[in-house]
């Protein structure tokens with residue numbers, strides 16, 4: 371338990387990455403960790419699209435930035451919503467699964483904790499739903515061989531941290547007991 375809690379505490383959002391690519395065997399462990407997440411009724415409703423191809427990664431970043439602007443978030447010209455991370459994993463869930471989004475979010479946390487244990491930085495990035503409602507997003511899924519009706523849950527960006535993230539103190543009154 372000491373190790374688990376230490377990993378959970380150590381996982382903090384990284385928002386500045388070195389350009390170095392993650393070795394395939396390390397990345398495989400992060401992906402495998404995602405697949406062991408609990409899912410409603412054991413349906414394993416999510417899929418993980420792991421993007422290491424720079425052109426596809428940059429296309430996702432472009433879409434994500436455009437969506438930020440569309441929903442009225444203040445965005446600096448050309449900002450990278452993936453903070454320079456060389457790997458972007460998208461977690462999507464079967465649109466028919468009643469627990470799809472919940473399943474997907476558990477996959478994401480498993481991946482981020484595994485990444486921490488492996489010495490990688492990570493951050494959850496939102497707006498995957500809107501990204502994969504777009505024709506360009508659907509085209510990327512098709513290219514990856516993902517068929518069927520999938521809803522974007524979120525992104526896990528991965529790479530080697532170029533910053534030391536600080537944790538906010540935990541709020542008062544987080545836990546109640548009876």
Ligand SMILES: Cc1cc2nc3c(=O)[nH]c(=O)nc-3n(C[C@H](O)[C@H](O)[C@H](O)COP(=O)(O)O)c2cc1C
Pocket residue numbers: 381382383384385493494495496497535536537538
């Ligand atoms: C559902 C969800 C969506 C998030 N979306 C983004 C995002 O789009 N961009 C970002 O920089 N961080 C995003 N984050 C990261 C949070 O901002 C971060 O977890 C929070 O500030 C707490 O910091 P910590 O992860 O270091 O504890 C998201 C986190 C969650 C859980």
